[in-house]
Amino acid sequence: xxxxxxxxxxxxxxxxxxxxxxxxxxxxxxxxxxxxxxxxxxxxxxxxxxxxxxxxxxxxxxxxxxxxxxxxxxxxxxxxxxxxxxxxxxxxxxxxxxxxxxxxxxxxxxxxxxxxxxxxxxxxxxxxxxxxxxxxxxxxxxxxxxxxxxxxxxxxxxxxxxxxxxxxxxxxxxxxxxxxxxxxxxxxxxxxxxxxxxxxxxxxxxxxxxxxxxxxxxxxxxxxxxxxxxxxxxxxxxxxxxxxxxxxxxxxxxxxxxxxxxxxxxxxxxxxxxxxxxxxxxxxxxxxxxxxxxxxxxxxxxxxxxxxxxxxxxxxxxxxxxxxxxxxxxxxxxxxxxxxxxxxxxxxxxxxxxxxxxxxxxxxxxxxxxxxxxxxxxxxxxxxxxxxxxxxxxxxxxxxxxxxxxxxxxxxxxxxxx
Amino acid sequence: xxxxxxxxxxxxxxxxxxxxxxxxxxxxxxxxxxxxxxxxxxxxxxxxxxxxxxxxxxxxxxxxxxxxxxxxxxxxxxxxxxxxxxxxxxxxxxxxxxxxxxxxxxxxxxxxxxxxxxxxxxxxxxxxxxxxxxxxxxxxxxxxxxxxxxxxxxxxxxxxxxxxxxxxxxxxxxxxxxxxxxxxxxxxxxxxxxxxxxxxxxxxxxxxxxxxxxxxxxxxxxxxxxxxxxxxxxxxxxxxxxxxxxxxxxxxxxxxxxxxxxxxxxxxxxxxxxxxxxxxxxxxxxxxxxxxxxxxxxxxxxxxxxxxxxxxxxxxxxxxxxxxxxxxxxxxxxxxxxxxxxxxxxxxxxxxxxxxxxxxxxxxxxxxxxxxxxxxxxxxxxxxxxxxxxxxxxxxxxxxxxxxxxxxxxxxxxxxxx
Numbered sequence: 001x002x003x004x005x006x007x008x009x010x011x012x013x014x015x016x017x018x019x020x021x022x023x024x025x026x027x028x029x030x031x032x033x034x035x036x037x038x039x040x041x042x043x044x045x046x047x048x049x050x051x052x053x054x055x056x057x058x059x060x061x062x063x064x065x066x067x068x069x070x071x072x073x074x075x076x077x078x079x080x081x082x083x084x085x086x087x088x089x090x091x092x093x094x095x096x097x098x099x100x101x102x103x104x105x106x107x108x109x110x111x112x113x114x115x116x117x118x119x120x121x122x123x124x125x126x127x128x129x130x131x132x133x134x135x136x137x138x139x140x141x142x143x144x145x146x147x148x149x150x151x152x153x154x155x156x157x158x159x160x161x162x163x164x165x166x167x168x169x170x171x172x173x174x175x176x177x178x179x180x181x182x183x184x185x186x187x188x189x190x191x192x193x194x195x196x197x198x199x200x201x202x203x204x205x206x207x208x209x210x211x212x213x214x215x216x217x218x219x220x221x222x223x224x225x226x227x228x229x230x231x232x233x234x235x236x237x238x239x240x241x242x243x244x245x246x247x248x249x250x251x252x253x254x255x256x257x258x259x260x261x262x263x264x265x266x267x268x269x270x271x272x273x274x275x276x277x278x279x280x281x282x283x284x285x286x287x288x289x290x291x292x293x294x295x296x297x298x299x300x301x302x303x304x305x306x307x308x309x310x311x312x313x314x315x316x317x318x319x320x321x322x323x324x325x326x327x328x329x330x331x332x333x334x335x336x337x338x339x340x341x342x343x344x345x346x347x348x349x350x351x352x353x354x355x356x357x358x359x360x361x362x363x364x365x366x367x368x369x370x371x372x373x374x375x376x377x378x379x380x381x382x383x384x385x386x387x388x389x390x391x392x393x394x395x396x397x398x399x400x401x402x403x404x405x406x407x408x409x410x411x412x413x414x415x416x417x418x
Numbered sequence: 419x420x421x422x423x424x425x426x427x428x429x430x431x432x433x434x435x436x437x438x439x440x441x442x443x444x445x446x447x448x449x450x451x452x453x454x455x456x457x458x459x460x461x462x463x464x465x466x467x468x469x470x471x472x473x474x475x476x477x478x479x480x481x482x483x484x485x486x487x488x489x490x491x492x493x494x495x496x497x498x499x500x501x502x503x504x505x506x507x508x509x510x511x512x513x514x515x516x517x518x519x520x521x522x523x524x525x526x527x528x529x530x531x532x533x534x535x536x537x538x539x540x541x542x543x544x545x546x547x548x549x550x551x552x553x554x555x556x557x558x559x560x561x562x563x564x565x566x567x568x569x570x571x572x573x574x575x576x577x578x579x580x581x582x583x584x585x586x587x588x589x590x591x592x593x594x595x596x597x598x599x600x601x602x603x604x605x606x607x608x609x610x611x612x613x614x615x616x617x618x619x620x621x622x623x624x625x626x627x628x629x630x631x632x633x634x635x636x637x638x639x640x641x642x643x644x645x646x647x648x649x650x651x652x653x654x655x656x657x658x659x660x661x662x663x664x665x666x667x668x669x670x671x672x673x674x675x676x677x678x679x680x681x682x683x684x685x686x687x688x689x690x691x692x693x694x695x696x697x698x699x700x701x702x703x704x705x706x707x708x709x710x711x712x713x714x715x716x717x718x719x720x721x722x723x724x725x726x727x728x729x730x731x732x733x734x735x736x737x738x739x740x741x742x743x744x745x746x747x748x749x750x751x752x753x754x755x756x757x758x759x760x761x762x763x764x765x766x767x768x769x770x771x772x773x774x775x776x777x778x779x780x781x782x783x784x785x786x787x788x789x790x791x792x793x794x795x796x797x798x799x800x801x802x803x804x805x806x807x808x809x810x811x812x813x814x815x816x817x818x819x820x821x822x823x824x825x826x827x828x829x830x831x832x833x834x835x836x
Contacts, residue, residue: 013454015444026433036431039459190531212429282708283701286722290700302722304704310719
């Protein structure tokens with residue numbers, strides 16, 4: 001089963017609003033077996049609305065239109081759709097009652113705009129809106145369904161969940177689409193593709209693979225329809241198992257995991273306390289770790305030592321170590337680890353020192369050079385990376401890389417740290 | 419002049435990724451006088467790509483296609499467009515050189531996937547990508563331009579800014595749309611709209627106003643076409659001046675300013691050093707401050723004191739102060755300010771302590787309660803805020819609010835801090 005989504009209104013076309021409704025709708029439609037063929041944002045002229053809806057009706061079984069049903073005059077969707085389905089507009093008594101009840105609850109009077117919202121296309125199915133004054137409208141022609149809903153996200157979501165999804169589940173005999181996502185860190189997309197070439201060739205043709213890069217990570221998504229093979233779930237599971245055996249260190253989680261959530265779970269389970277000593281990452285590692293609710297169970301704190309003075313006075317990095325090696329060096333991140341574990345009394349720590357850019361690079365240590373250490377007073381794992389020339393990206397990559405180094409260390413070591 | 423934007427790739431259609439590229443592109447195209455007619459997200463089948471591009475070419479002068487140019491096998495855009503424009507693919511030597519230089523900088527070898535990216539449609543204009551390995555491609559037919567770019571946001575943005583915008587400005591004779599944006603912090607959108615009602619009524623009808631809320635700030639944008647009045651720039655300037663007189667403390671900058679860039683300039687100019695002592699913001703204030711290149715001139719460092727132990731041992735907050743008032747309290751943030759200025763030897767500091775949520779709230783101090791202090795050993799400005807129930811949003815609001823308090827303090831005080 002195929003669906004199209006059409007979004008009406010200028011605010012998306014002038015870049016003022018980012019269309020988050022469509023991603024939400026696509027996810028919900030996927031769950032009940034619809035694949036979304038096309039998402040279109042259009043202006044609110046009757047001609048553009050008519051053309052877009054007619055084009056989509058030719059290609060898909062379900063067309064969902066959002067926006068253009070508000071109480072103000074620039075909304076022409078309802079009239080245009082009524083004309084397209086050869087019907088007229090008339091008072092819809094149940095809608096008027098719902099609007100009255102809704103406004104009463106907010107102690108607001110009924111005005112003429114609201115009354116206009118109770119006028120609905122004759123013969124259409126009217127979908128009650130418990131969250132606002134404009135109901136959804138459902139039309140049907142030749143087994144194709146067109147649903148129109150207001151664009152306000154919580155109203156659209158309520159109508160979809162309560163009315164649209166039950167209707168289409170009942171109407172169409174659908175098979176859900178299965179999506180599984182594996183999250184990797186530390187291997188660039190092109191290298192990953194080369195490494196996985198053989199594995200990729202082993203994927204049966206009814207399962208599709210997509211590479212989805214994001215700053216500091218690449219996500220691998222396997223998709224299939226539930227009816228493509230009786231063993232589909234088992235087959236995807238086997239492919240993922242194989243993947244773990246090819247790139248064990250790079251995979252840090254699946255689906256909605258993040259490095260900080262995965263690390264949080266391990267630290268909480270092992271009862272370990274962590275701190276960070278950050279130079280070039282400027283507090284980003286701490287802010288990633290503290291995104292997780294309950295991080296205070298394992299995260300004690302951070303020293304951002306942006307100046308050498310702070311590295312020396314607070315983290316107790318020796319002046320001679322900095323003088324002899326520079327602040328961006330292996331000995332310095334080792335001493336930062338020892339210092340932060342000491343003053344924050346933690347089992348483990350992360351330390352970073354690098355040249356984020358755009359200035360400060362030298363031929364020996366170009367912009368992007370970053371030393372990262374993981375460990376404690378007894379043991380430190382230290383690595384040097386060459387990221388790129390973009391300051392913000394270098395900081396995010398250093399953060400993700402450090403968190404992944406920590407994850408690997410926590411998973412492999414026996415945790416007798418102190 | 420009209421433009422269409424087409425986004426290729428499953429990740430948007432299955433709801434995994436929200437399309438932020440199109441909003442950015444629409445804004446940039448507006449600036450040079452293009453209005454966006456339609457934004458379409460489609461699957462990566464050759465048929466769908468061909469149909470969508472052909473449909474858009476009938477309606478618009480410029481068609482921008484993003485996505486589907488990555489190094490992996492799920493990308494078919496380039497081949498499809500070459501066919502649509504009746505040309506073939508061949509090695510494009512300058513692209514190969516750019517890719518080699520790009521990979522050399524990252525100490526990565528050239529692989530066959532990268533080599534494939536150097537194959538380009540013959541006769542098309544190849545737009546160099548300084549941020550990645552897939553260049554942009556520009557086709558022209560009957561005065562209509564079709565541009566294809568990778569979907570990775572920073573690569574797409576670099577190619578658009580450096581290559582596409584200059585090309586279309588040169589090619590089409592457009593009247594730019596004038597956009598001026600004023601940035602405010604600390605007043606909620608609805609309250610701001612009420613405060614500015616009279617000012618809003620004084621705006622002439624050829625200048626339009628938009629409220630653009632973002633976490634922790636509201637942007638006010640005034641727009642007009644360059645040909646709508648000969649005095650357009652002067653009129654907008656007058657409106658902005660008036661705005662400053664109505665809400666002086668709330669306005670922290672214009673256009674691409676950020677609180678951290680504005681503060682950075684003031685601190686550098688006044689020769690002041692700053693540090694932060696963060697509890698509930700978990701390092702976010704430090705990471706905002708360090709986004710600015712050259713922040714090391716004025717930013718010394720941070721202690722994230724997530725546990726009370728760190729507040730006491732490192733920031734020297736008295737145990738009795740915490741015991742008597744709780745960690746989320748005015749006396750604690752005052753002592754955090756004194757402690758951090760002392761150990762980091764700075765002129766000024768920011769301190770935060772709050773309940774970010776979702777847990778940890780009490781009837782007295784519900785989730786969202788946040789104490790923020792600005793100052794040094796001699797003087798502290800302290801305020802308490804009640805943000806909302808969302809953890810991440812509370813952290814961002816606390817960060818923006820703290821930075822704006824600092825800005826107002828720096829602009830108003832005489833800077834004899836110590």
